[in-house]
Amino acid sequence: MPNFHYVYILVDTATESHHYTGCTQDLQKRLLKHNSGEVPHTSKHRPWKIQTAVSFDSKEKAYAFEKYLKTHSGRAFAVKHF
Numbered sequence: 001m002p003n004f005h006y007v008y009i010l011v012d013t014a015t016e017s018h019h020y021t022g023c024t025q026d027l028q029k030r031l032l033k034h035n036s037g038e039v040p041h042t043s044k045h046r047p048w049k050i051q052t053a054v055s056f057d058s059k060e061k062a063y064a065f066e067k068y069l070k071t072h073s074g075r076a077f078a079v080k081h082f
Contacts, residue, residue: 005062
């Protein structure tokens with residue numbers, strides 16, 4: 001079985017107005033880190049839930065998609081499709 005890489009979008013559960021996009025190999029472990037405050041960028045808006053996750057069999061493709069989602073057109077794509 002391939003070693004998948006996931007691009008994920010988190011949303012805060014309190015207001016659902018804050019989003020965070022990241023990349024990982026272990027979704028559940030990464031979500032625990034976000035919710036425990038170990039990630040400085042997301043610690044203010046805890047707790048988080050996974051809104052969307054897309055798996056890739058290539059690390060390079062996953063990081064390229066994450067980078068795209070963090071652009072203006074990528075954010076618009078995510079709003080429209082996710």
